[in-house]
Amino acid sequence: MTDQEAFLDERRRARRFFNRMSPLYLIVERHLFPQYRDVLARLALSPELSVLDLAAGTGLLAGAFAERGHTVAGLDFAYKLLNRARKRFPGVYFRYLDLRHLDRIESGAYDLVSMGYFLHGLSPEFRRFILWETARIARTNVLIFDYGCDGGLFIRFIEWIEGPNYPLFIAEDRERELGKAGLRIDREERVSDFGSYWLCTPPSRRSASSAHGAREELAASE
Numbered sequence: 001m002t003d004q005e006a007f008l009d010e011r012r013r014a015r016r017f018f019n020r021m022s023p024l025y026l027i028v029e030r031h032l033f034p035q036y037r038d039v040l041a042r043l044a045l046s047p048e049l050s051v052l053d054l055a056a057g058t059g060l061l062a063g064a065f066a067e068r069g070h071t072v073a074g075l076d077f078a079y080k081l082l083n084r085a086r087k088r089f090p091g092v093y094f095r096y097l098d099l100r101h102l103d104r105i106e107s108g109a110y111d112l113v114s115m116g117y118f119l120h121g122l123s124p125e126f127r128r129f130i131l132w133e134t135a136r137i138a139r140t141n142v143l144i145f146d147y148g149c150d151g152g153l154f155i156r157f158i159e160w161i162e163g164p165n166y167p168l169f170i171a172e173d174r175e176r177e178l179g180k181a182g183l184r185i186d187r188e189e190r191v192s193d194f195g196s197y198w199l200c201t202p203p204s205r206r207s208a209s210s211a212h213g214a215r216e217e218l219a220a221s222e
């Protein structure tokens with residue numbers, strides 16, 4: 001199998017995993033939705049900021065933003081989760097997109113780009129691509145929720161079912177990784193036993209060649 005076939009196969013497995021896990025997602029929702037709402041209440045970002053939520057799933061983070069008056073769009077490729085999101089948060093515009101194609105979204109198209117528990121499931125190359133594209137699309141802020149440390153045996157097991165990338169994600173120095181995409185961490189906080197968020201500022205001016213470099217790197221790994 002070539003690198004490209006392996007990459008696409010991994011993406012297909014991820015989509016199948018999330019579609020199949022959709023009924024179990026109710027348990028995750030009970031834990032995550034209050035967490036997202038609490039953090040957004042503490043951050044008190046201006047509701048004027050438009051938001052693009054990547055890997056929106058059932059729409060919890062997108063919905064938490066919408067509740068606070070933001071105009072929000074959410075992207076995902078698991079249609080079962082998206083259907084639930086649309087029913088639950090009708091005020092959010094949810095769209096099907098495989099985020100491998102995030103480069104189709106215009107630079108500076110949204111004030112804030114967010115993502116909840118998405119990055120840890122990606123290969124290091126795909127993460128780099130997503131972070132570069134995120135920094136390109138976001139005008140003022142990037143908000144990332146994910147594992148801030150290892151969640152222990154049970155989480156390791158769940159993440160092992162999802163794919164091979166969780167241990168690599170945990171081992172990575174987050175500030176370094178975000179910094180490489182030009183994202184400066186302004187605020188970072190632990191929000192549960194293993195969950196954290198990072199509120200970042202994207203570079204106001206990005207050299208087009210650097211973004212191009214990350215895209216080339218992803219293409220080479222595909």
Ligand SMILES: C[S@@+](CC[C@H](N)C(=O)[O-])C[C@H]1O[C@@H](n2cnc3c(N)ncnc32)[C@H](O)[C@@H]1O
Nearest residue numbers: 018055056057060076077078097098099116117
């Ligand atoms: C752990 S879930 C998190 C969902 C949501 N952000 C939340 O916090 O509840 C990860 C999400 O990433 C989505 N995802 C993974 N790879 C993707 C890709 N290549 N394109 C679009 N969505 C993707 C999955 O479909 C799933 O909804």
